Amino acid sequence: MKVAKFGGTSLANAEQIKKVCQIVMADRDRRLIVVSAPGKRHKEDTKVTDLLIAYAERSLAGEPIGEAKQAIFLRYREIVADLGLSAEIGQAIEAELEEVLANKAGLSADRFMDAVKAAGEDTCAKVVARYLQSLGEVATYMNPKDAGMLVTDEASNAHILPEAYAKLATLREREGIVIFPGFFGYSRAGDLVTFSRGGSDITGSILAAAVQAEVYENFTDVDSVYVVNPNLIDDPKKVTEITYREMRELSYSGFSVFHEEALIPAYQADIPVCIKNTNNPSAPGTMIVAERGSATNRVSGIASDGGFCSIYVSKYLMNREIGFGRKLLQILEEEELSYEHTPSGIDNISVILRERDLTEEKEQRIVERIRQELFADDVAVQHSLALVMIVGEGMRQSVGTTARATTALAAAKINLEMINQGSSEVSMMFGVKAEEADRAVIALYQEFFGGEEPVVSSSAQAASVSV
Ligand SMILES: Nc1ncnc2c1ncn2[C@@H]1O[C@H](COP(=O)(O)OP(=O)(O)O)[C@@H](O)[C@H]1O
Ligand SMILES: N[C@@H](CC(=O)OP(=O)(O)O)C(=O)O
Structure with missing residues (x-):
C-alpha cells in the first residue's frame, strides 16, 4: 500500500485534479490519498487556504464578508x-462548506479560524x-474524526497524539481508494x-506510518528536491x-518543498518518502531514506531562512x-519562548530565537532581567538575522568544509554574525544579515556545486548584483 499526498499546486x-486522479489510478497500490486545499494556479494567484484565512479574519472582526466568501465559492x-460533476453534487458540497463558514456561534476565535481553514482541504x-x-x-471521502486523527489542542499548531496510530x-483494511483531507485532526475533546501551515505533508507522513505504507509519495510541482x-x-x-x-x-x-515536521512519523516507522512531480510523474523524484549510498559528496544541500534574532x-x-x-x-522559559540555537564562547553565549515570538515588550523585560538577575557584563539583541545552512552526511568524514x-562567504564580502556546527555534524549554520542571505546561498552553491557561474533566477537578481 502506498500513501500519496498531493499539494495545493497539484489541486489548483x-x-x-484530473492529473492527480490519473496518477492515482495508474497504480493500484495508491490507496490512501491525502489532499491539500487548491493552491495557486499561477504566480499572482491566492491559495484557497489564504482566502479562507482572509474570510475568517473579516468575519471575526465583524467586517463585511460577502466578497471574501464569494471568492472561496467561486474557486470550488x-x-x-x-470536472463535469453534476449540479446536485456541487450544491451538496457548497451547502457543507457554507455551514462551516457560517458556524461561528459558540466557537472561540482560534477554533473558528481552524475550522474555516480546514474546510479548504475537507471540501477538496x-x-x-x-x-x-x-x-x-x-473511492470514499474519509473524515479525519471518524478515522481517528487525534491531535493535541494547540490551535493552528497541532501535533499527533501517539494513541491515534492504532x-x-x-485504514489499511478499507476497500478502494480513500481520500483523506490533509492539514487537520481532532482533539480528545x-x-x-489544524497543523501549522503546510501541514498536509504531516498528515501524509502520519498515515504512511500508521498503515506501514511501502512508500510515502509526496506529489508537488517540481521534478525533485534541488540542492x-x-x-x-x-x-x-x-x-x-x-x-x-x-x-x-x-x-x-x-x-519549503517538504514541511519540517513531516519527516518524523515516516522516519520513526522507517517509511521511505519520495518527492515527485504531478506535472511530470514519470520523473524519478527524490527518495528520502535512512541511509544513502553515495554519502561521498560532502554537501547535499544549502538552505536559508530569515526571521531570526539573537540575544548576545x-x-x-x-x-x-x-x-x-x-x-x-x-x-526565556518564563517568558514562554522556545529557542532555536545557543552558540557559545568562553565568556559569552548567544541565544537564537524566532523573531515573530519576541515582542518589543518581552525583549525589554528579558534584557533587563539578564542584566539584573545574571549580572551580565553585556546584553545585546540583534534583529533581522537569516540562518544559512549547509547540510551533508559526507561532511562528517571530510576535512576543510x-x-x-567561510572562504567563499568572505570572497563574496558577507559578514558572518555567527557560526554553529550542528552536534550531529551533518550541518553547519551561518548567521548573516537577512539582506545578505541570498548572496550567501549563491556563493556557497558556487563553491560546492558550481564549476560554472550559476544562473541566478530573476527574482533573486536584485539581491545578488554584487556577486
Ligand atoms: N530545495 C528545493 N527543492 C525543490 N523545491 C523547493 C526547494 N526549496 C523551495 N522549494 C519550493 O517548494 C515548492 C513546492 O512546495 P509547495 O509550494 O509547498 O508545493 P505544494 O503546493 O505541492 O505543497 C517548489 O515549487 C519550490 O518553489
Ligand atoms: N493548505 C494548507 C496546508 C498545506 O499543506 O498546503 P500545501 O500542500 O499547498 O503546502 C496551507 O496552505 O498551509
Missing part, C-alpha cells in the same frame, strides 16, 4: 463545473472523491485543530537520494559559573 484547478464552483477531498466515483472508481492503522531553492538559482542540481537527517535540517532551514550575553568567567546557561534559558564555506 480541474485540469490539475469552477472546479466542480470543469469531497470533490476528488466524487470525481473518482464519476470515473467508476470505488485506529488510523485500520472533539475540537477541530538549493530553485527560486534562487535556475536549474540547480537535483537531489536523487537524501537521508531523513539531511532533509530534516534542510526543511527546517528553508526547503557576555560575562567574564561565564565558563566557571555553574548554572549560568540554565538560569538564562529559564528566563568549514574553511571552503
Whole structure:
C-alpha cells in the first residue's frame, strides 16, 4: 500500500485534479490519498487556504464578508463545473462548506479560524472523491474524526497524539481508494485543530506510518528536491537520494518543498518518502531514506531562512559559573519562548530565537532581567538575522568544509554574525544579515556545486548584483 499526498499546486484547478486522479489510478497500490486545499494556479494567484484565512479574519472582526466568501465559492464552483460533476453534487458540497463558514456561534476565535481553514482541504477531498466515483472508481471521502486523527489542542499548531496510530492503522483494511483531507485532526475533546501551515505533508507522513505504507509519495510541482531553492538559482542540481537527517535540517532551514515536521512519523516507522512531480510523474523524484549510498559528496544541500534574532550575553568567567546557561534559558522559559540555537564562547553565549515570538515588550523585560538577575557584563539583541545552512552526511568524514564555506562567504564580502556546527555534524549554520542571505546561498552553491557561474533566477537578481 502506498500513501500519496498531493499539494495545493497539484489541486489548483480541474485540469490539475484530473492529473492527480490519473496518477492515482495508474497504480493500484495508491490507496490512501491525502489532499491539500487548491493552491495557486499561477504566480499572482491566492491559495484557497489564504482566502479562507482572509474570510475568517473579516468575519471575526465583524467586517463585511460577502466578497471574501464569494471568492472561496467561486474557486470550488469552477472546479466542480470543469470536472463535469453534476449540479446536485456541487450544491451538496457548497451547502457543507457554507455551514462551516457560517458556524461561528459558540466557537472561540482560534477554533473558528481552524475550522474555516480546514474546510479548504475537507471540501477538496469531497470533490476528488466524487470525481473518482464519476470515473467508476470505488473511492470514499474519509473524515479525519471518524478515522481517528487525534491531535493535541494547540490551535493552528497541532501535533499527533501517539494513541491515534492504532485506529488510523485500520485504514489499511478499507476497500478502494480513500481520500483523506490533509492539514487537520481532532482533539480528545472533539475540537477541530489544524497543523501549522503546510501541514498536509504531516498528515501524509502520519498515515504512511500508521498503515506501514511501502512508500510515502509526496506529489508537488517540481521534478525533485534541488540542492538549493530553485527560486534562487535556475536549474540547480537535483537531489536523487537524501537521508531523513539531511532533509530534516534542510526543511527546517528553508526547503519549503517538504514541511519540517513531516519527516518524523515516516522516519520513526522507517517509511521511505519520495518527492515527485504531478506535472511530470514519470520523473524519478527524490527518495528520502535512512541511509544513502553515495554519502561521498560532502554537501547535499544549502538552505536559508530569515526571521531570526539573537540575544548576545557576555560575562567574564561565564565558563566557571555553574548554572549560568540554565538560569538564562529559564528566563526565556518564563517568558514562554522556545529557542532555536545557543552558540557559545568562553565568556559569552548567544541565544537564537524566532523573531515573530519576541515582542518589543518581552525583549525589554528579558534584557533587563539578564542584566539584573545574571549580572551580565553585556546584553545585546540583534534583529533581522537569516540562518544559512549547509547540510551533508559526507561532511562528517571530510576535512576543510568549514574553511571552503567561510572562504567563499568572505570572497563574496558577507559578514558572518555567527557560526554553529550542528552536534550531529551533518550541518553547519551561518548567521548573516537577512539582506545578505541570498548572496550567501549563491556563493556557497558556487563553491560546492558550481564549476560554472550559476544562473541566478530573476527574482533573486536584485539581491545578488554584487556577486
Ligand atoms: N530545495 C528545493 N527543492 C525543490 N523545491 C523547493 C526547494 N526549496 C523551495 N522549494 C519550493 O517548494 C515548492 C513546492 O512546495 P509547495 O509550494 O509547498 O508545493 P505544494 O503546493 O505541492 O505543497 C517548489 O515549487 C519550490 O518553489
Ligand atoms: N493548505 C494548507 C496546508 C498545506 O499543506 O498546503 P500545501 O500542500 O499547498 O503546502 C496551507 O496552505 O498551509
